Amino acid sequence: MNQIRKSPLQTLGYHFIPAEYLPAGKDEYHIRHQQSNNQIHYRHLTAWEIEMLVRNRNTSDDWNNLLVSDAFNPELVQNCKFYGLVRIGKLESVYLEFHNLRRPVGLYNSTVISCDFGDNIVVDNVNYISHYITGNDVMLVNINEIATTDHAKFGNGILKDGESENIRIWLEACNENGGRSIIPFDGMLPGDAYLWTRFRDDDQFQQKLKDFTQARFDTRRGYYGTIGDRTVIKNCRIVKDVNIGSDAYLKGANKIKNVTINSSAKAKSQVGEGCELVNGIVDYGCRLFYGVKAVRFFMASHSQLKYGARLINSYLGNNSTISCCEVLNSLIFPGHEQHHNNSFLCAALVQGQSNMAAGATIGSNHNSRSPDGELIAGRGFWPGLCVSLKHNSQFASFSILAKGDYPAELNIPIPFALTSNDVTNNRLLVMPAYWFLYNMYALARNAWKYGDRDKRTQKIQLLENNYLAPDTINEIVHSLELMQELTGKAWLRHQQQERKRASREELMAIGKQLLDSQDPILQELEIQAEGFENNRRPVVLLKVPAAYQIFRELITYYAVQQLIVQADTYEWKTLEQVRAAVPTRLSLDTWTNVGGQLIRQVAIEKLIQKIHTGRVKSWEQVHAFYTEQADAYAQEKFQHAAAALQAVHGIHLRKAGADSIKSLLDQSLQTREWMVKGIYEARAKDYKNPFRKMVYESTAAMNKVTGKLEQNAFIKQEKEGLETFRKTIASLSRKWAGK
Known part of the structure; x- marks a missing residue:
């Protein structure tokens, strides 16, 4: 049975804070007074103003509780009901206009309970507005209900005085069983979400993060909802316990409850028709349109949710777009694209710069007795059309999967690889270095695109968009060793010596000798892998000799890239300066992708230790840690590149001679040249393919539609970059090698 409470009418608009939670010596407005700092001097109404208000069919339970500014115009308040303490700022005889919505300043046909209004606001046909504080030039038009409760948390997973733990809001990220749940809070960064979902066996660390979150907020009851300057809300049904920043635009939303919508003049947020948002945070510059549903969610800044998409129990990273699909229980790092109507992502950690195609079903628990599976994908994850994957699966960086229903769990440790399901021959195929061999254009353009589209106004975390970085380089080093080992096994099998215990x-020594020399016998070997698939069928690696050589070249190219950055930063003019900057002992450290920012694992461990001991005691200090790591990143990246060069090529930059440095510079230029050539040729295929050309009447018509290849802005940019790189290499060769 519904519990309908009856209370005296004269109490409507009063006793917002229950008596048991009201501090001694404080009234129910003490928090409201702290929040309402608009510098408006309010006064009581004059007798004439009251008379005018009554003539305009307005009512109040007590006209003494309707306070106004000196520039108040009673003629601009018509047919309204006021309850409790209501304060109104300046009202001038003007109208406000936004996107062709024109309304006169003032309050019309509305019921107002205990609210503060800034200057020149429009409140028109608001059936019920309760306990809100608005800024200036706000437009509220055609709203059924907009209200705040005394225990409002505005989407933050905190508790107010007197509340029990079982009502706390958690995001059940990465796993459907809730074992990696995190508490959402306004200001949460992707790195925060990542760290919290990891280290689950460290109870002290987990409790500290929970304490950090609770300590960020006041537990007192009685906070009013706020609406910032120039925000427009029209044609919405229910807005309850929602904080809204300035310059936001809400139109036609069905329901928004227990949410913070951050917005500013430089990063406007919008919520459109048919949206339903419950228990979450919408960060700056976000856009939500056309019937989306989001429950227990966090949308980081400048992300988008459109066209009926569903986002549930998930964190969506910055600069991401999800349309028409369903995302459940996932933690997604910045730069994720998922646009198509029938894709599904569940219980996943997707580490950014990712793109999901139509029909992809990423993560299924149907091979388990319980919904407790997970999927982890490194940066640049691209599952193709209608790809179906099982939990648990894991993928190295820049993995691409060809169309197919993959029957078993996968563990693909090789980066930049194309994985395909060879149903005809009942085997799994993995092609390392696929992107460099066949689609250099897409790989390079995406690295540029994600940097160019980073619209964050607060860049606390340094996002790594380059496809060659400490995470991928470490995977390449491991893959080189793996290819050596698997090639050695294949050679023994080919020589019918597979029973020999090596x-x-x-095995690595055999494989290294064959691969380094590019022995012709490699063309006769079928190189098989183990542990890539939870299945007994063969897993075959394709084009290993070519991939091996490319990966070795990339190590050199990466080292020279970082060398150039440091030389430019510190203006190194001599080889001695280069050598002096390289540590005597080099270590190929483990790096972790922490919400899109790459951080050495040893630094993360030190952070956790500081959290244990209380030296780090707030999320602000954790965010300061991200900034410190960003400041040190270029130097640490250079040292990592030097360590990778030593590990793969045996060259220690501190001991390198002029000839060795010259050779490295020349090799890097050759690598950059074939990269740019590959970028051009990958795109040129689209212009030469007869099946693409057949829909056009002529080449001229095709160029009108697709643009001329020679005018492709990205290709021109890369060619110009190559010329700059060539000049840089020539200059450094003269400085450091005298050649």
Whole structure:
């Protein structure tokens, strides 16, 4: 049975804070007075103003509780009901206009309960507005209900005085069983979400993060909802316990409850028709349109949710777009694209710069007795059309999967690889270095695109968009060793010596000799892998000799890239300065992608230790840690590149001679040249393909539609970059090698 409470009419608009939660010596407005700092001097109404208000069919339970500014115009308040303490700012005889919506300043046909209004606001046909504070030039038009409760938390997973733990809001990210749940809070960064979902066996660390979150907010009851300057809300049904920043635009939303919508003049947020948002945070510059549903969610800044998409129990990283699909229980780092009507992402950690195609079903628990599976995908994850994956699966960076229903769990440790399901021959195929071999254009353009589209106004975390970075380089180093080992096994099998017991080191030595020399026998070997798929069918690696050489070249190219950055920063003019900057002992450290920012694992461990001991005691200090790591990143990246060069090529930059440096510079230029050539040729295929050309009447017609290849802005940019790189290499060769 519904519990309908009856109270005396004269109490409507009063006793907002229950008596048991009201501090001694405070009234129910003490928090409201702190929030309402608009510098408006309010006064009581004059007798004439009251008379005018009554003539305009307005009512109040007590006209003494309707306070106004000196520039108040009673003629601009008509047919309204006022309850409790209501304060109104300046009202001038003007109208406000936004997107062709024109309304006179003032309050019309509305019921107002205990609110503060800034200057020149429009409140028109608002059936019920309760306990809100608005800024100036706000437009509220055709709203059924907009109200705040005394225990409002505005989407933050905190508790107010007197509340029990079982009502706390959690995001059940990464796993459907809730075992990696995190508490959402306004200001949460992707790195925060990532750290919280990890280290689940560290109870002290988990409790500290929970304490950090609770300590960010006041537990007192009685906070009013706020609406910032120049915000427009029209044709909405229910807005309850929602904080809204300035310059936001809400139109036609069905329901928004327990949400913070951050917005500013430089990063406007919008919520459109048919949206339903419950228990979440919408950060600056976000856009939500056309029937989307979001429940227990966090949308980081400048992300978009459109066209009926569903986002539930998930964190969506910055600069991401989800349309027409369903995302459940996932943690998604910045730069994610998922546009198509029938894709599904569940219980996943997707580490950014990712793109999901139509029909992709990423994550299924149907191979488990419980919904407790997970999927982890490194940066640049691209599952193709109608790809179906099982939990648990894991993918190295820049993995691309060809169309197919993959029958078992996958563990693909090789980066930049194309994985395909060879149903005809009942085997799994993995092609390392696919992007460099066949689609350099897409790889390079995406690296540029994600940097260019980073619209964050507060860049606390340094996002790594380059496809060659400490995470991918470490994966390349591991893959080189893996290819050596698997090639050694394949050679023994080919020589019918597979029963010979060879150690891993012996296998790697055999494979290294064959791959380094590009022995012709490699063309006869079928190189198989183990542990890539939870299945007994063969897993075959394709084009290993070519991938091996490319990966080795990339190590050199990466090292020279970082060398150039440091030389430019510190203006190194001599080889001695280069050598002096390289540590005597080099270590190929483990790096972790922390919400799109790459951080050494040893630094993360030190952070956790500081959290344990209380030296780090707030999220603000954790965010300061991100900034410190960003400041040190270029130097640490250079040292990492030097360590990778030593590990793969045996060259220690501190001991390198002029000839060795010259050779490295020349090799890097050759690598950059074939990269730019690959970028051009990958795109040129689209212009030469007869099946693409057949829909056009002529080449001229095709160029009108697709644009001329020679005028492709990105290709021109890369060619110009190559010329700059060539000049840089020539200059450094003269400085450091005298050649």
